[in-house]
Amino acid sequence: MCLGRLLEPEGLLEFDGIDVKRIQVGELRAALGYVPQDSFLFSERYRDNIAFGCDAPLSDARLAELIELSCMREEVSHFPQGVETLVGERGVTLSGGQRQRTCIARALARDPRVLILDDALSAVDTETEAQLLANLRRAGQGRTVVVAAHRLSSVARAERILVLGRDGRVEAQGTHAELLARAGWYRETWQRQQAQQELSVL
Amino acid sequence: MSKKDDLDPHDDDLVSSKAWDNTILMRLARYARPHARLFYGSFGVLAVLFALDMLGPWIWRHALDGPVHEAVEARAQDPAADVSGFVHSFWIWVGAYLGLVVISIYFRYLEVAQLNRTGQVVIADLRTRLFRHMQSLDLAFFDRRPTGALVTRVTSDVENLNEMFTSGLVVLLFDFVKVAGVLVFLFLLDWHLALVVLAGTPFLVGVSLIFRGGARRAHRSVRARLSRLNGYLQEVLQGIRVVQVFRREAAVSARFAQHLDGYLDANLKTIFLFALFFPVIDFVVSAIQGSTLWVGGLSIAGGHLSYGGFVQFWFYLALLVAPIRELGERYNILQSAFASAERIFDILDTHPTLEGKESSPPGFTTAPLAGHVRFEKVSFSYTAGSEVLHELSFEIRPGETVAVVGATGAGKSTLVNLLLRFYAPSHGRVTIDGQDLATLDPARLRRAIGLVLQEDFLFAGTVEENLVLERESVTDESLELALEASRADELIARLPGGLAHPVAERGATFSTGERQLLAIARALAGDPRIVVLDEATASVDSNTEAQIEAATRKLLEGRSALVIAHRLSTVRRADRILVLHRGKLREQGTHAELLAQDGIYARLHKLQFADATA
Numbered sequence: 105m106c107l108g109r110l111l112e113p114e115g116l117l118e119f120d121g122i123d124v125k126r127i128q129v130g131e132l133r134a135a136l137g138y139v140p141q142d143s144f145l146f147s148e149r150y151r152d153n154i155a156f157g158c159d160a161p162l163s164d165a166r167l168a169e170l171i172e173l174s175c176m177r178e179e180v181s182h183f184p185q186g187v188e189t190l191v192g193e194r195g196v197t198l199s200g201g202q203r204q205r206t207c208i209a210r211a212l213a214r215d216p217r218v219l220i221l222d223d224a225l226s227a228v229d230t231e232t233e234a235q236l237l238a239n240l241r242r243a244g245q246g247r248t249v250v251v252a253a254h255r256l257s258s259v260a261r262a263e264r265i266l267v268l269g270r271d272g273r274v275e276a277q278g279t280h281a282e283l284l285a286r287a288g289w290y291r292e293t294w295q296r297q298q299a300q301q302e303l304s305v306l
Numbered sequence: 307m308s309k310k311d312d313l314d315p316h317d318d319d320l321v322s323s324k325a326w327d328n329t330i331l332m333r334l335a336r337y338a339r340p341h342a343r344l345f346y347g348s349f350g351v352l353a354v355l356f357a358l359d360m361l362g363p364w365i366w367r368h369a370l371d372g373p374v375h376e377a378v379e380a381r382a383q384d385p386a387a388d389v390s391g392f393v394h395s396f397w398i399w400v401g402a403y404l405g406l407v408v409i410s411i412y413f414r415y416l417e418v419a420q421l422n423r424t425g426q427v428v429i430a431d432l433r434t435r436l437f438r439h440m441q442s443l444d445l446a447f448f449d450r451r452p453t454g455a456l457v458t459r460v461t462s463d464v465e466n467l468n469e470m471f472t473s474g475l476v477v478l479l480f481d482f483v484k485v486a487g488v489l490v491f492l493f494l495l496d497w498h499l500a501l502v503v504l505a506g507t508p509f510l511v512g513v514s515l516i517f518r519g520g521a522r523r524a525h526r527s528v529r530a531r532l533s534r535l536n537g538y539l540q541e542v543l544q545g546i547r548v549v550q551v552f553r554r555e556a557a558v559s560a561r562f563a564q565h566l567d568g569y570l571d572a573n574l575k576t577i578f579l580f581a582l583f584f585p586v587i588d589f590v591v592s593a594i595q596g597s598t599l600w601v602g603g604l605s606i607a608g609g610h611l612s613y614g615g616f617v618q619f620w621f622y623l624a625l626l627v628a629p630i631r632e633l634g635e636r637y638n639i640l641q642s643a644f645a646s647a648e649r650i651f652d653i654l655d656t657h658p659t660l661e662g663k664e665s666s667p668p669g670f671t672t673a674p675l676a677g678h679v680r681f682e683k684v685s686f687s688y689t690a691g692s693e694v695l696h697e698l699s700f701e702i703r704p705g706e707t708v709a710v711v712g713a714t715g716a717g718k719s720t721l722v723n724l725l726l727r728f729y730a731p732s733h734g735r736v737t738i739d740g741q742d743l744a745t746l747d748p749a750r751l752r753r754a755i756g757l758v759l760q761e762d763f764l765f766a767g768t769v770e771e772n773l774v775l776e777r778e779s780v781t782d783e784s785l786e787l788a789l790e791a792s793r794a795d796e797l798i799a800r801l802p803g804g805l806a807h808p809v810a811e812r813g814a815t816f817s818t819g820e821r822q823l824l825a826i827a828r829a830l831a832g833d834p835r836i837v838v839l840d841e842a843t844a845s846v847d848s849n850t851e852a853q854i855e856a857a858t859r860k861l862l863e864g865r866s867a868l869v870i871a872h873r874l875s876t877v878r879r880a881d882r883i884l885v886l887h888r889g890k891l892r893e894q895g896t897h898a899e900l901l902a903q904d905g906i907y908a909r910l911h912k913l914q915f916a917d918a919t920a
Contacts, residue, residue, distance in 0.1 A: 133552070146542075147452065156554060
């Protein structure tokens with residue numbers, strides 16, 4: 105939010121070494137791909153939703169690629185009119201996970217420098233999540249990705265993980281392996297979520 | 307973003323309507339019937355006004371044909387004749403006319419006041435009814451409809467009916483009486499002249515009615531586009547964050563302008579019809595007036611008609627033309643009201659499918675429920691093919707607390723949804739005191755149940771309003787007892803204004819713990835037989851935690867309770883624990899029994915309550 109300057113922080117926030125307050129809001133946001141927590145979609149055709157952030161129309165090939173990347177190919181092929189199907193009240197009602205994946209495709213369509221996933225994988229099952237994250241890694245060479253998550257499997261493969269405390273301070277940071285090596289919130293939560301995961305496949 | 311087809315035939319906002327629909331009219335009349343006295347009042351005022359309108363020209367004629375005529379005659383015989391006597395009686399007529407004007411002004415005021423009052427009362431009633439009905443509908447109904455379109459139903463569609471009740475229907479009905487009445491008087495005055503007018507009338511009516519077809523179509527399209535515009539606006543405002551981050555302000559504005567253009571086009575079409583209508587109708591009116599002058603002049607010259615009689619006729623002609631000229635406009639109002647009424651009825655005709663019926667013998671029905679809950683082989687799926695619950699059977703005897711535990715997605719919330727009858731089981735049945743929920747009055751069911759959700763909803767209003775929620779069963783005493791029992795009274799005492807303290811929308815000014823406490827107090831105030839509690843997982847400070855725990859204990863005491871448990875203290879105290887796993891009931895027993903089994907519960911216990919035992 106602060107990065108996109110929807111909120112104004114105290115202190116210094118730099119983007120490529122420049123204080124974000126000195127970058128034009130439009131230019132700054134152009135570099136961002138944002139996947140909101142509430143996975144908000146418009147009551148438009150599926151393809152219009154994905155092309156939402158693009159200035160030029162999306163080619164069919166690019167659209168198919170984005171759908172593939174966001175692990176939606178199977179589902180979209182079952183929509184009554186494919187990518188032309190209306191989303192929302194007058195068309196298909198998407199599940200939480202499908203909405204989140206569609207929002208990811210929408211953000212990727214802009215080929216952003218920075219991709220921000222704001223707890224945007226919570227409704228995606230862990231198997232699809234793994235596939236999706238692998239796709240993002242493959243497609244996003246050189247792209248900065250910020251993932252905010254409650255489920256630690258979403259961030260386990262990140263280069264660096266920041267653990268934020270209740271007061272908004274950084275409590276710990278490091279790689280997944282480093283954080284696991286230390287006793288603390290991260291390790292406890294990881295173990296608990298792993299156990300829960302195990303339980304759910306029982 | 308491409309331009310979509312504008313008029314989708316399946317569009318909810320474009321229900322087809324007939325030119326004149328008796329069924330709709332009869333239904334509207336039913337909603338108006340309780341206010342019949344207001345309508346009679348309106349007709350009374352209109353009748354008096356009509357009489358006054360007819361009296362005016364009669365006075366003119368008698369003034370002209372009486373004193374004025376006599377003075378003219380006298381002067382014709384003797385130019386030096388004294389006419390002061392005539393002037394005196396002439397003034398009596400003028401005075402009478404002025405008096406009439408004053409009385410008319412008063413009745414015109416009454417007309418506007420009475421008609422609008424009638425309309426406002428009727429639509430306030432209808433709006434309440436519509437809103438109440440909407441609230442009773444299944445959740446699935448709201449899943450399928452844009453909120454903006456529903457808002458349009460309750461606001462502008464109902465407003466259209468207001469116009470119909472005030473300037474539309476009542477006035478239209480009375481206009482027919484007026485036209486018939488004036489025609490009779492015209493024939494009494496001079497049947498030659500009346501025949502001239504009668505010959506012109508069909509043209510007048512014809513133009514008015516040809517106009518109606520176009521006006522009807524244009525109006526429907528205006529309403530449909532307005533509704534779509536509202537829906538779009540609502541959606542964009544909801545997603546404003548996405549719009550801003552994706553820098554789509556310009557594109558969204560363009561899309562909005564597109565919707566607006568459609569709305570404008572539709573409006574312009576209506577305006578064009580109006581612009582065309584008035585010159586055409588004026589032409590017909592002028593032609594009738596011209597013929598009247600011609601035939602009237604010949605009658606006066608031939609000695610069949612007095613000057614005064616002609617003036618009276620001329621005024622009556624205006625009284626006749628006015629309502630016919632307005633016919634198109636009235637029709638317009640009726641049309642737009644029919645279209646609105648149809649959309650409103652469309653909602654009123656959507657019935658909740660889960661509505662239970664009271665089928666028990668009378669006498670038994672009013673008895674309070676004891677709270678004996680049974681799930682009998684209940685299966686459920688939200689979408690065909692994927693079962694969320696599978697053949698679940700268990701019971702909660704009156705006064706018992708049953709805790710449900712299970713991993714995320716095990717079906718715990720669905721269990722609650724079924725007990726509250728937000729959804730009906732796909733197979734099996736849920737009973738309370740032996741009665742199937744499908745046959746139980748939902749109002750009675752929900753009265754018996756006290757619900758506390760994880761994130762309970764607080765409305766904008768005062769704290770007291772939020773606690774009482776307009777339940778008749780909640781009295782000052784029961785509220786006080788509930789606050790005391792839940793110890794929420796301590797919280798209330800800290801608030802400036804106490805119970806009258808304002809709550810911001812969604813209770814944003816209260817902490818999570820405080821909201822939970824208020825939710826428990828709210829449930830307690832209704833003194834429910836059955837408690838459904840979805841314990842909050844959000845952690846709060848230990849002081850508040852203790853308070854919530856104590857309040858929870860009070861709430862569960864002596865009541866049948868289904869608890870989705872997250873607190874160790876709650877599961878420990880439960881009479882029975884159900885372990886739900888992937889929609890199946892896998893284990894059942896007390897805390898100690900289940901721990902000894904060393905099964906799913908034992909593992910869940912380790913997971914969920916690890917913090918609490920530490």
